Amino acid sequence: MKFHSLCAGVLACALLLVGCDNSSSTQATPLVLEGKTMGTFWRVSLAGIDAARADDLRKKIQAQLDGDDRLLSTWKNDSALMRFNRSASTQPWPVEEAMSDIVTLSLRIGAKTDGAMDITVGPLVNLWGFGPARQPVKTPDEAQIAAAKAQTGLQHLSVINRAGRQFLQKDLPGLFVDLSTVGEGYAADHLARLMEQEGISRYLVSVGGALASRGTNPQGNPWRVAIQKPTDQENAVQAIVDINGHGISTSGSYRNYYELDGKRLSHVIDPATGRPITHKLVSVTVISPTALEADGWDTGLMVLGPEKAKAVALKEGLAVYVVTKEAEGFSVWMSPPFRTFLVSEKN
Structure with missing residues (x-):
């Protein structure tokens, strides 16, 4: 049996921060804090914040995320x-x-x-x-x-x-x-509330595959996020979105899986069959008012498969981006609300 997973969380690197230049000026680059939680990684990017606050903020962030883990974890018997x-x-x-x-x-x-x-x-x-x-x-x-x-x-x-x-x-x-399907979204929203409590109004926070934002990046532009292509290649970009103060989350079946009895088994389980999904939908990205909502919807849509997921997205008016495996390559579908966030697509 062979197990494949970049981290215990779902698609920790499926969404990437883009749009900040690499200038050495402290005014042109965000203050970036990082760490580990819930078997995955957290990242906080801040604009207009003195680097002298980094250690204090990092400690507060980690303490809060540790508390979230003690609340929601299924890996800690005392949660x-x-x-x-x-x-x-x-x-x-x-x-x-x-x-x-x-x-x-x-x-x-x-x-x-x-x-x-x-x-x-x-x-x-x-x-x-x-x-x-x-x-x-x-x-x-x-x-x-x-x-x-x-x-x-x-x-x-x-x-x-x-x-x-x-x-x-x-x-x-x-x-x-x-x-665990919504824990990352909750933690990202919780981090956003912490930033507000700290008087910070320009931030992009992420926990695993869930992100939330407010305000603008160091260049004064909206925070932009890249959706990765469904491959094992790092930093391969499928699309770029301006999340404009919203939450975003991606669920996918192409990075967290293992091989058993000669078959590749996805971590996404269909409650109706009791088995890992076998359809051709490989990733779903959802933009919602909160990261928690996005994190919940992307899981449900991922289980449903491409056609049912599209139908639910249209019925509920969701901003959804769907990538499906075809005989050759991948096809992409996005709902009308998602197009309002789209900056560019990559082929």
Whole structure:
């Protein structure tokens, strides 16, 4: 068995910052801070900020992201999410407002994608070797898949708001909630709020494949982001967008996979079949008001496949960029709202 992944997060390098020149002038280049979190990488680019603030900002950023990881991680047994997952209780379980908000949005997107975006798919993710459990040494059989599917389903999870307190409730004791599909988006938005609290109004922040921005870059131009081509070649650009204060996220099947029994298995699991996706859709990029929304939509659309993803994008008025594998090369489709963000496309 051969495993391929640039990082534990999904497509950590699928979106690239562009548009800042390489001048040595401190006024012409952003202050860039970087680090690791959630099994992937974070990056913060700031305009008009004194480099003397770098160490203090870096510490605050890392501390906040470490807190996000302790809240949402399925890789840490003591995280808030894993305490809920390990409990067999079907009574309301108190959670932080942030987790309640994340789950509420995930359930809404799940409903609008006919269950394709399913945060209860954890047992299947683990069965196929993409969760905290070790990778399988052989393909799961029908009985194993059926058993894992029986422990999934958005209908088994509820969010309760009671007198200002937030709760999650499951009606299956073994339900396992996996928020890794939206964790990067939440963390990126959370970083954006931190920048605001620090009095910073010109920034581009990213966690894995999710980004959020505000204001302009050091040249006074909008922050621009490059969408990478679906290849293993670094910095191969498919398109460039001006995200204009929005969030953006890309999901894809071409970098996080492993080979088992002679087959290449994607990390993207279809809740309907209980198996990794096999269709020809290789990447979906979504631009939304928040990175959390973009991160949730790109996962659901990725599961649906090219035609269903396009239909949902049009119905919901989403800004979506789809890349599909063809017999020779790739084809590209974008929704009308996405065109308003497009700066250029590369062939």
